[in-house]
Amino acid sequence: MLRLVSHPDEVKIVSKRFGLGAANIDRYLELGGYASARKCLAQGPDWIINEMKASNLRGRGGAGFSAGLKWSFVPRNSTRPKYVLVNGDESEPGTCKDHLIFLHDPHAVIEGTIIAGLAIGAKLGFIYLRGEYRYLLEIMEKAVADAYARGFLGTHIFGSNIEFQVITQTGAGAYEVGEESALMESLEGKRGIPRIKPPFPAVVGLYGGPTVINNAETIATVPHVIEMGAEAYAAVGTPRNGGTRLFSISGHVERPGVYELPMGYNLKKMIYDVAGGIRGGRRLKAVVPGGSSTPVLLPEEIENLGMDFDQVGKAGSMLGSGGVVVIDDRTCIVEFALRTISFYQHESCGWCIPCREGTDWLKKSLTRFHAGYGVARDIDNIQYIAENMMGRTFCPLGDAAAMPTLAFVKKFRNEFEDHLNGKPCPFAKHGAPELTVV
Amino acid sequence: MSDETMALFSPRLAARFDALVLKYPLRRSALIPMLLYAQDEIGYLSDAVIADVAQRIGITELEVRNVASYYSMLRFKPAGKYNVQVCTNISCMLRGGYDVYERFQEELGIGHKGVTADGLFSLEEVECIGACCWAPAIQVNYDFHDELTPEHVAGIVAGYRGQAEAEGTVSLA
Numbered sequence: 001m002l003r004l005v006s007h008p009d010e011v012k013i014v015s016k017r018f019g020l021g022a023a024n025i026d027r028y029l030e031l032g033g034y035a036s037a038r039k040c041l042a043q044g045p046d047w048i049i050n051e052m053k054a055s056n057l058r059g060r061g062g063a064g065f066s067a068g069l070k071w072s073f074v075p076r077n078s079t080r081p082k083y084v085l086v087n088g089d090e091s092e093p094g095t096c097k098d099h100l101i102f103l104h105d106p107h108a109v110i111e112g113t114i115i116a117g118l119a120i121g122a123k124l125g126f127i128y129l130r131g132e133y134r135y136l137l138e139i140m141e142k143a144v145a146d147a148y149a150r151g152f153l154g155t156h157i158f159g160s161n162i163e164f165q166v167i168t169q170t171g172a173g174a175y176e177v178g179e180e181s182a183l184m185e186s187l188e189g190k191r192g193i194p195r196i197k198p199p200f201p202a203v204v205g206l207y208g209g210p211t212v213i214n215n216a217e218t219i220a221t222v223p224h225v226i227e228m229g230a231e232a233y234a235a236v237g238t239p240r241n242g243g244t245r246l247f248s249i250s251g252h253v254e255r256p257g258v259y260e261l262p263m264g265y266n267l268k269k270m271i272y273d274v275a276g277g278i279r280g281g282r283r284l285k286a287v288v289p290g291g292s293s294t295p296v297l298l299p300e301e302i303e304n305l306g307m308d309f310d311q312v313g314k315a316g317s318m319l320g321s322g323g324v325v326v327i328d329d330r331t332c333i334v335e336f337a338l339r340t341i342s343f344y345q346h347e348s349c350g351w352c353i354p355c356r357e358g359t360d361w362l363k364k365s366l367t368r369f370h371a372g373y374g375v376a377r378d379i380d381n382i383q384y385i386a387e388n389m390m391g392r393t394f395c396p397l398g399d400a401a402a403m404p405t406l407a408f409v410k411k412f413r414n415e416f417e418d419h420l421n422g423k424p425c426p427f428a429k430h431g432a433p434e435l436t437v438v
Numbered sequence: 439m440s441d442e443t444m445a446l447f448s449p450r451l452a453a454r455f456d457a458l459v460l461k462y463p464l465r466r467s468a469l470i471p472m473l474l475y476a477q478d479e480i481g482y483l484s485d486a487v488i489a490d491v492a493q494r495i496g497i498t499e500l501e502v503r504n505v506a507s508y509y510s511m512l513r514f515k516p517a518g519k520y521n522v523q524v525c526t527n528i529s530c531m532l533r534g535g536y537d538v539y540e541r542f543q544e545e546l547g548i549g550h551k552g553v554t555a556d557g558l559f560s561l562e563e564v565e566c567i568g569a570c571c572w573a574p575a576i577q578v579n580y581d582f583h584d585e586l587t588p589e590h591v592a593g594i595v596a597g598y599r600g601q602a603e604a605e606g607t608v609s610l611a
């Protein structure tokens with residue numbers, strides 16, 4: 001059973017029903033559920049979109065785009081049907097928050113999907129979960145069936161003349177399918193190769209129709225924004241960064257877990273206070289602030305770092321998916337970099353050359369390097385390969401692989417040098433891939 | 439539906455497929471879920487499964503193979519009855535994921551993508567499974583086990599072995 005955690009600094013908005021049995025529709029209703037959808041039904045699309053814009057809710061999937069703004073891009077009149085697509089592919093290493101939403105509060109996802117549908121004038125929404133989340137898919141399916149039985153979904157939702165249907169869907173193992181256009185391809189029964197943009201999904205998306213795609217946490221937040229009111233929600237966070245975030249704190253901390261904290265919460269406090277500090281009284285070496293694709297930060301860089309999109313961006317990294325991975329002083333950064341790049345090499349869809357070949361060469365170089373067969377020139381070469389991937393790939397996965405690599409080399413060059421010329425790795429072995437290529 | 443098809447899938451799954459192909463605005467959207475559900479029942483995507491699914495969707499077998507080969511959970515040969523998937527990605531690695539993975543290798547006597555001789559277990563090193571805060575984590579088929587240490591491994595294996603014995607399905611082959 002996935003342990004729930006809590007801390008006095010938490011502001012429980014999205015997680016307020018966790019552990020309260022809200023997967024049961026009666027319980028969800030008791031806890032105030034579906035009131036926001038009813039309210040939106042009465043208020044109409046313009047009001048919803050204005051509320052969403054005013055809330056400063058930014059996408060929780062990684063890029064942090066304003067949800068209200070994204071919704072407003074959908075053309076009012078479209079000859080093609082419009083769709084809402086909920087991204088529950090959650091595959092960015094270090095991220096496990098959508099997992100808890102589907103487990104504890106599936107109706108919040110449905111309610112948010114309904115509201116997004118009302119806002120853009122869609123009659124159909126899809127909730128896509130990664131294939132590994134089968135037990136969560138079953139929870140979602142049950143919740144959807146219950147919502148249909150109550151008339152919250154269907155041809156006359158909440159007794160109105162408005163139709164809204166929801167379909168759940170499963171993936172089958174592929175990180176790249178989390179990318180929005182690859183997700184649409186997957187939902188259309190194809191390989192998850194991304195599409196060229198523009199046109200953007202809001203104009204031409206799923207089945208060629210205008211589509212709003214949002215992360216599951218973004219969507220599950222929507223009913224709370226409506227319930228609290230946009231201003232109150234925005235006030236919880238920092239300027240331009242409304243509300244709270246579910247931070248997945250993992251790695252070498254005493255109390256790993258998913259904590260809901262206000263946007264802008266200090267990262268150092270998050271590690272030392274909220275998550276109980278470094279495990280076993282060790283020293284902090286580095287922290288990956290927003291999932292494995294975000295550049296690593298050093299202890300001195302987190303002193304006054306508020307965890308919102310803008311502040312983390314200014315610090316040279318990204319808030320990403322909110323996956324905070326904490327690394328202690330016994331960890332080999334070369335090995336950590338190798339395990340990180342192995343993932344991107346495995347998950348590259350192979351469509352474009354800089355990503356397909358670049359991730360492969362980076363993995364080979366780092367494998368050789370960590371095994372003690374590295375030469376000084378390799379360090380520059382790793383940097384050179386990564387630099388040449390940046391901005392030259394078809395979708396952002398290439399950057400997602402290159403960015404952390406560049407940061408590891410830049411910030412821990414001495415550790416790379418410590419591995420040179422046959423020197424054994426000076427750190428505890430974690431077991432990253434052994435030398436298979438020389 | 440031919441007799442051959444009836445025999446391939448259980449009546450329950452066949453009925454589910456009949457509903458699935460009508461569920462989406464486009465028939466083909468049913469493809470990936472169908473492949474996964476078929477694999478859950480048959481064990482892997484056999485030639486017969488691929489032919490049947492292709493026919494149900496109305497696309498060629500080649501198209502089905504082309505799509506299926508993209509997704510890491512789909513496979514073209516049998517795995518064990520219990521497919522043990524050990525995450526060794528960063529959050530799990532930092533908390534001993536590789537030690538857990540090594541212990542499974544010893545306990546089962548197989549490596550990555552290996553299958554035990556009795557067909558009961560297979561082993562895979564996998565990427566992040568979305569349980570990073572409860573690392574190290576594994577999945578056995580679709581069941582999660584979290585906050586593991588190598589000491590848990592023998593018990594997990596014994597548990598599934600006992601389950602198979604209770605069902606009287608010790609061997610798949």
Ligand SMILES: Cc1cc2nc3c(=O)[nH]c(=O)nc-3n(C[C@H](O)[C@H](O)[C@H](O)COP(=O)(O)O)c2cc1C
Nearest residue numbers: 059060061087089090091178179180214215218396
């Ligand atoms: C390689 C790659 C993987 C991604 N994986 C996910 C994912 O698993 N879940 C997710 O919500 N967004 C993921 N995204 C971001 C989506 O493309 C998209 O921006 C997001 O779902 C939009 O929702 P939001 O605006 O609510 O954040 C990924 C992006 C890329 C480039």
Ligand code: SF4
Nearest residue numbers: 349351352355393395
């Ligand atoms: S960047 Fe990588 S994942 Fe994206 S299209 Fe190119 S090869 Fe595929």
Ligand code: FES
Nearest residue numbers: 525530566569570
């Ligand atoms: S890194 Fe292992 S579950 Fe995420």
